[in-house]
Amino acid sequence: MLSSGIKKDFPILNRLINNRRLVYLDNAATSQKPLAVINAVSDFYKNHNANVHRGIHTLSEEATNLFDSTREKVGKFIGSNHVEEVIFTSGTTHGLNIASRFLESKIKKGSIVVVSEVEHNSNFLPWINIAKRVGAVIKYIKVDKNGVLDIPFAESGEKIDLLCITHASNVTGEVVDIKNLVKTVKKKNKDCLVVIDGAQAVPHISVNVQSLGCDFYAFSAHKMCGPTGVGVLWVKRSILKTLNPVDLGGGVVINVNKREIEFAPIPERFEAGTQNVAGVVGFGAAIDYLKSIGMDNVGTTVRFLGNKAYDSLSKINGVNILGPVDKNKRSGVVSFTVKGIHAHDLSSVLDSCGVAVRSGNHCAMILHNELNIPATVRASFYFYNTEDDVKTLVSGIRKAKKIFRV
Amino acid sequence: MDIYREEILERYSNPHNFGELENPNGTALVVNTSCGDSIGIFIKIDNGGILKDIKFKGVGCAISKASVDILIDKVKGKKVSVVKKISAEDVLKNANLVLSPSRIKCGLMGWEALIKAIENYESNKKN
Numbered sequence: 091m092l093s094s095g096i097k098k099d100f101p102i103l104n105r106l107i108n109n110r111r112l113v114y115l116d117n118a119a120t121s122q123k124p125l126a127v128i129n130a131v132s133d134f135y136k137n138h139n140a141n142v143h144r145g146i147h148t149l150s151e152e153a154t155n156l157f158d159s160t161r162e163k164v165g166k167f168i169g170s171n172h173v174e175e176v177i178f179t180s181g182t183t184h185g186l187n188i189a190s191r192f193l194e195s196k197i198k199k200g201s202i203v204v205v206s207e208v209e210h211n212s213n214f215l216p217w218i219n220i221a222k223r224v225g226a227v228i229k230y231i232k233v234d235k236n237g238v239l240d241i242p243f244a245e246s247g248e249k250i251d252l253l254c255i256t257h258a259s260n261v262t263g264e265v266v267d268i269k270n271l272v273k274t275v276k277k278k279n280k281d282c283l284v285v286i287d288g289a290q291a292v293p294h295i296s297v298n299v300q301s302l303g304c305d306f307y308a309f310s311a312h313k314m315c316g317p318t319g320v321g322v323l324w325v326k327r328s329i330l331k332t333l334n335p336v337d338l339g340g341g342v343v344i345n346v347n348k349r350e351i352e353f354a355p356i357p358e359r360f361e362a363g364t365q366n367v368a369g370v371v372g373f374g375a376a377i378d379y380l381k382s383i384g385m386d387n388v389g390t391t392v393r394f395l396g397n398k399a400y401d402s403l404s405k406i407n408g409v410n411i412l413g414p415v416d417k418n419k420r421s422g423v424v425s426f427t428v429k430g431i432h433a434h435d436l437s438s439v440l441d442s443c444g445v446a447v448r449s450g451n452h453c454a455m456i457l458h459n460e461l462n463i464p465a466t467v468r469a470s471f472y473f474y475n476t477e478d479d480v481k482t483l484v485s486g487i488r489k490a491k492k493i494f495r496v
Numbered sequence: 497m498d499i500y501r502e503e504i505l506e507r508y509s510n511p512h513n514f515g516e517l518e519n520p521n522g523t524a525l526v527v528n529t530s531c532g533d534s535i536g537i538f539i540k541i542d543n544g545g546i547l548k549d550i551k552f553k554g555v556g557c558a559i560s561k562a563s564v565d566i567l568i569d570k571v572k573g574k575k576v577s578v579v580k581k582i583s584a585e586d587v588l589k590n591a592n593l594v595l596s597p598s599r600i601k602c603g604l605m606g607w608e609a610l611i612k613a614i615e616n617y618e619s620n621k622k623n
Contacts, residue, residue: 432533432558433531433557434531434533434559434599435559438559439500441596449531450530450531450532458532464531464532464533465532493500494505
């Protein structure tokens with residue numbers, strides 16, 4: 091557990107909401123930003139702003155240096171062996187969309203594409219789209235009545251050509267054992283390609299893409315203390331080298347004439363146009379900040395708070411919590427319903443208590459359809475939350491129950 | 497919480513106008529994509545252009561259900577031409593609802609469905 095003093099690093103956590111202390115429990119949507127990140131972005135614009143690469147002047151060299159060194163920092167952070175495996179994107183959604191366009195030429199008519207029922211729309215729609223275009227077959231890893239994935243069933247099933255799955259669900263909080271899953275599916279088909287949505291995992295799990303054994307891994311900076319509009323698509327080098335850019339423009343070519351185009355080396359060839367340089371610099375500061383706290387401390391605190399909330403909410407009559415009962419399989423995401431109170435109404439009552447949660451289907455429409463629940467309330471924790479925050483959430487739910495007389 | 501006053505809670509649990517009409521001459525369904533809620537409206541308009549009967553069905557929060565229920569009480573028996581002139585502001589004002597931006601959609605779903613149902617009636621009439 092980290093000390094509650096860490097809140098001081100985050101200026102926004104001093105805010106009062108409806109005259110109450112802000113209890114920010116919408117971290118799965120986006121995390122708050124520490125002063126170190128805010129200052130890094132501001133310092134970039136104040137002192138180093140220039141476009142990167144190919145500028146023969148001091149500012150451009152400084153900006154390039156900041157940009158490139160963040161790529162190295164990110165690579166090391168996720169255990170990548172080669173810095174050129176890190177492609178900057180605008181976020182997880184962008185990364186997964188690029189991945190799907192990369193793979194369009196590799197998926198064939200009749201290929202088996204497997205996605206899970208808990209996927210966020212961004213790791214679902216691109217694959218449906220591509221599968222439809224090339225005539226591939228989409229199959230699902232099913233969920234049980236609590237929204238828990240039937241991973242053993244997926245592992246025992248038929249040969250898979252492309253597996254697209256989340257590392258940690260943004261709704262059920264389930265953390266998937268990617269390493270074992272990948273090992274099993276690749277044993278059946280060594281050419282099976284595996285795409286992981288890591289948006290909800292990298293912020294609190296020490297991820298090592300090499301040991302996971304996947305081929306593509308996408309995540310966002312803004313859910314891990316970094317700025318919005320920056321993300322990473324990591325692609326295994328041996329695959330990346332075989333891919334052509336999907337976005338074309340400045341920076342992706344070495345040489346162009348009227349007859350031929352020679353693409354730049356990886357990863358530049360995948361980063362067309364001006365990048366979100368200030369955002370990338372802020373992302374670098376976010377990684378430094380997280381490392382200073384220690385990812386083990388971050389993970390332990392997030393799981394502790396998630397489990398604390400799970401236990402406290404389980405004791406309230408009428409509360410039903412989605413996701414695994416096994417605490418070792420849960421993250422800091424706790425989605426639930428309260429009998430007799432609609433998710434939007436509960437959110438409004440919680441907001442009146444200063445508690446920020448999210449309500450709705452959290453862009454996981456397939457999951458909510460399967461469970462036949464229109465909407466859930468999601469409380470998601472990060473390392474700057476405290477046990478007091480869990481208590482405020484619980485008292486807010488009790489207040490809502492009183493108002494709605496349930 | 498001012499928005500959850502007694503009338504809203506009462507109409508949420510026991511709406512006056514919940515259900516379906518047997519032979520509606522206009523229907524519409526509005527879905528709130530952010531929460532998966534839906535409100536379906538059934539209307540019966542007589543030859544004189546009067547909204548004789550209206551019912552609603554669907555899944556929704558207290559605000560969306562109470563708001564549509566209050567609206568139906570207000571417009572039942574009125575002329576279609578008058579009802580069509582009701583604005584979003586009128587709907588919220590009549591229901592005495594002061595909503596934050598993220599909840600306005602909840603408060604107006606029923607009204608949207610009602611207007612669509614009237615449009616549906618008008619296009620049915622044309623054909």
